[in-house]
Amino acid sequence: MQYVSPKSILLFIIVSFVIAAGEYDPLEVHTYTLDNGLTVYLNEDHNTTSVFGAVVVRGGGKRDPQDATGIAHYLEHLLFKGTDEMGTVNYEKEKVFLDSIQVKYDELGATTDETKRLAIQGEINRLSIKAGEFAIPNEFDRLVEGMGGAWINAFTSDDVICYLNKFPGNQIEKWLGIYSHRFVNPVFRLFQSELETVYEEKNRAMDNMFRQLFTTYLKNFFKEHPYGQQTVLGSVDHLKNPSLTKMREYYDTYYVANNMALVLTGDIYPEDIKPLIEEKFGTWKSGELPGPIDITESSFNGREKIKKRMTPIKVGIMGFRTVPAGHEDEVAINLCNQLLTNESKTGLIDQLEVERKILGAGAFNMDYADLGANNFFFVPKLFFQSLTKAENLVLGQIERLKSGDFDDGYFNAVKLTMIRQHEENMENMEGRLFTLVDTYAKEKSWDDIVNWPKKLDEITKNEVVEVANKYFGDDYLVLHSKMGFPKKDKLEKPSFEAVIPKNSEQRSNFALKLDEIPEGKLNLNYIEFNKDVKYGDI
Structure with a gap:
């Protein structure tokens, strides 16, 4: 067996990557629009x-x-x-029952009498069982x-x-x-x-006290916009x-x-x-x-405080109005967050936790398509520390950011870490897919994504200080939650006969047509050692 040194293996990996990447650029995205607008x-x-x-x-x-x-x-x-x-198996016959079910649901929504509602739900169940036969x-x-x-x-x-x-x-x-x-x-x-x-899904969400706390917070943060006034799961x-x-x-x-x-x-x-x-x-x-959705939110009037009893321990959330996705200040705001709290626990707010001045704290940005918010959470020590004291500790670290009280070495290290994380995300198709989904949702371009590291790298310390002072001012919302166990309005599962379809092993006409489409050739790239592997000393 021929011995291959570690240095040669490294060269092989490098050469293989260059060969694989030579014909195309994995970061290139072909973007176009069909005549129908897709x-x-x-x-x-x-x-x-x-x-x-x-x-x-x-x-x-x-x-x-x-x-x-x-x-x-x-x-x-x-x-x-x-x-x-x-x-x-037969849509024409199924449709008769499905149309009736739709009518009955509209009737249910217009009925408040519980006896009548039960009767309507029973009829829906009967129709659903019949429709399930197809x-x-x-x-x-x-x-x-x-x-x-x-x-x-x-x-x-x-x-x-x-x-x-x-x-x-x-x-x-x-x-x-x-x-x-x-x-x-x-x-x-x-x-x-x-x-x-x-x-x-809804019941699990209501069982999560912290999720319910955040829903309450959003309702008071976005006082007009659906971001706060309704939830994805619905009421x-x-x-x-x-x-x-x-x-x-x-x-x-x-x-x-x-x-x-x-x-x-x-x-x-x-x-x-x-x-x-x-x-x-x-x-x-x-x-x-x-x-x-043409809804704007008014500025907070100084420090707006909400008191609740919703969590098993004391928890606080506060937030400042910022900018929607795609705004020119978005990247700088994200950099502010990483300077305050990051995965390495080197942020200004992280120091509170590392030095045991607080039980926990962090920051996160919400860059919605329409509006933006920058949020901070804090958990006081279990004994002899109030929510107000914990809030002031976090605000103190934000003031350090606003005054530029962090050294240049740390500033540059955080930017390099953010760029590394971005590049790691771009290295695999999963990361690129979710990035493209977000790009479309927030009406950005792929160039915005590719140029993001350069834009981040060009941000100066003075610009960060300017953005922090611009958005993290005296007008903000804070929610203090003390120990409490709020009542849950659980959704009871319908107590009707289960709909058990009888055609689990059947195949539709569409499935049979799909079978007629031939499989393409699977492209397997095999390594040809005489061609693709080169040996040499490094």
């Missing part, structure tokens, strides 16, 4: 044989109707249930898994809804076929069964009265090509798949979009 991001990376794909919808929880919060999140769940061709449960998931797909998931935030999963690169045509189809003529089937899942009352009609209206309004994006990163060949994307996604309809 935005497409294609990022080629053959260091993997997988592809990470996503479809993104601008809107999120902030676009929920005020009288039907949680609709965007409900809809996200139902878009896994199939279409008029997928997830059903449904094929989980067919979307099985189709994606059948082609080697994984990470099948979706999420709804305040600003965006995203559907995503990984799949082998040679299955690109099938994946494009499934994802282009799932958003055309979706059918809201098995809805009553899905209520239990949504109810469980208990609205979840008890879901409206399929309003859900359909949300879909018709926001699930249009000119409000959506397709993101693909990994083992793809952009020029080869562009015709496929045009063929399969170019038929999506465009639509007239609502205008921006």
Whole structure:
């Protein structure tokens, strides 16, 4: 056996990387728009044989109707249930019952008498059982898994809804076929069964005292905007009265090509798949979009304080109004946060915890698409330290930032760490996909992402001090929570007969058509030792 020295191995790794990267740039993103307005991001990376794909919808929880919060999140769940061709053995017969169910849910939402509501829910259950006789449960998931797909998931935030999963690169045509189809003529089937899942999510959220505390904080921070006045999961009352009609209206309004994006990163060949994307996604309809949410928040009047008893220990949160995503000060504000608290525990606020002056404290920025906030949390010592004392300790460290009381070496080290973290995130397709999703949601460009390290590096200490004084002033909100156990308004799961579909092993017409699409050739890059490996001394 030939001996290969560690130095030669290092050279082999370097040479292999250069060869692999020579034909394309993994940081290059092909961005273009179809005639119907769909935005497409294609990022080629053959260091993997997988592809990470996503479809993104601008809107999120902030676009929920005020009288039907949680609709965007409900809809996200139902878009896994199939279409008029997928997830059903006979849509024409199923539709009769589904239409009746929609009418009954509207009737339920208009009824307050509990006896009548129980009767309506019982009729919905009867109709759901009949409709379930035609449904094929989980067919979307099985189709994606059948082609080697994984990470099948979706999420709804305040600003965006995203559907995503990984799949082998040679299955690109099938994946494009499934994802282009799932958003055309979706059918809201098995809805009553899905209520239990949504109810469980809401109940878990209400069980989390700190999440409830932050929801209370946001309600007082964003006094006008949906960011604070409604939640993505929705209110208990609205979840008890879901409206399929309003859900359909949300879909018709926001699930249009000119409000959506397709993101693909990994083992793809952009020029080869562009015709496929045009063929399969170019038929999506465009639509007239609502205008921006034109809501501004007034400045706080000095120190606005809220007192609550919501947590098992004393906890405080305070926040300052800052800027939305994409603002020219966004990068500097993020740098301010890292100077105050970071993963290495070297920040100015971190020092309070390291020196045991406080039990815990930190900072985090919320760069929403419409508005911004910079928040600080603090946990006083369990004994002989008040929330006000802990708050003042944190404010004291913020004052040090505002006065430039930190040395240049530390300042430069923090910037280098932030750049390293950014580059590490860009090294894998997962990091690039979620960055592209965020880029679309917040209407940024890929150039903004690529140029971010340079922009950060150019920020001076004086600029940080200027930004800190500009935003971290005397007007802020603070919430003090002492020990308490607030009452929870739990959502009881419906006590009706379970809807058990009978067609778990059946396949829809769409699934049979999908079988006709041939698999592509899997691109495997084997190492040719006589060609790719070079030996030498370093």
